[in-house]
Amino acid sequence: MGGYNSGGRNRTHRTVENYSRIDSFEFYMFLKGDKYLGYKSVVKYHGDDIVYYVENRSAVVRMGNDYCNLTLSRVPGVDGESVRMYFHCPCCGRRVRYLYDFHKRYICRRCLGANYKIQQTRGMDKLLRQMANILVKLEYEWWDRDNPGIQIFELKFIPKPKYMRWDKYERYLREFRRLQKEYDRLFWRGMLRISYIPADLKKRVVCHLESE
Ligand SMILES: [Zn+2]
Structure with a gap:
């Protein structure tokens, strides 16, 4: 596994x-x-x-x-x-x-260095694990697909397991989408904590966060 x-x-x-x-x-x-x-x-x-x-x-x-x-x-x-x-x-x-x-x-490079530390402490890894757990329930082995560049947080299509009920499948999908959004939000929140980023750019980030 x-x-x-x-x-x-x-x-x-x-x-x-x-x-x-x-x-x-x-x-x-x-x-x-x-x-x-x-x-x-x-x-x-x-x-x-x-x-x-x-x-x-x-x-x-x-x-x-x-x-x-x-x-x-x-x-x-x-x-x-x-x-x-x-x-x-x-x-x-x-x-x-x-x-x-x-x-x-x-x-x-500078933003990466700052965000790298944030990622370690702000639960992005935990979200990745939660996403992986849902994919296990959906019996979807995305990681040995032909495209090795694809990442779990950008998966768009996840097929329904043959014998799973639709409502159950959709419940898992909703949860997966929620985790993906939360992951994106953590990334942007992390960027907001970086002090050298200009205020007008931060304002745009806030708009991005509020638009969801
Ligand atoms: Zn930068």
């Missing part, structure tokens, strides 16, 4: 360096290298973690099950020709080259 962290998925002792990241320089080269870019309206990068809108040269980045604006900076090089592209962290607004994948929420 596995759990949410079985099969090499144990993330509890990771350091910031172990998180996968998106590199804005590579993203820029990716866009430059696409000779059909001018014919497209939308480009996806890193799976669909970044969605780039060609016409207005803007992008959004994945935040759990949602997307939020990803501000891009294009900085001319000293030669006057080359361009370096940077991301702005969706949480603190700082200009950075790398955004780190914190459970499919893309944030800068």
Whole structure:
């Protein structure tokens, strides 16, 4: 039997360096290298973690099950020709080259470091275990599916076990969705506790929390 962290998925002792990241320089080269870019309206990068809108040269980045604006900076090089592209962290607004994948929420290294500690103390791990328990009841072995990148807190579709009554199945699903939302809320509440995040960004986070 596995759990949410079985099969090499144990993330509890990771350091910031172990998180996968998106590199804005590579993203820029990716866009430059696409000779059909001018014919497209939308480009996806890193799976669909970044969605780039060609016409207005803007992008959004994945935040759990949602997307939020990803501000891009294009900085001319000293030669006057080359361009370096940077991301702005969706949480603190700082200009950075790398955004780190914190459970499919893309944030800068500094926000990741702060949130990593919060995650240890604020019960996000417990929520993951509760989600895993529900999946056991639903007899759904999501962790050895073909797509190893998928995470328990972003699962959308869970099939009904053949012999389970519908009302029971729906009860489990409701509970699972509730845990997923709570997980998202803990993440954002954690971000609110980080002192260096500008007040206007915090205001947006509060809106996000209240919209659910
Ligand atoms: Zn940040």
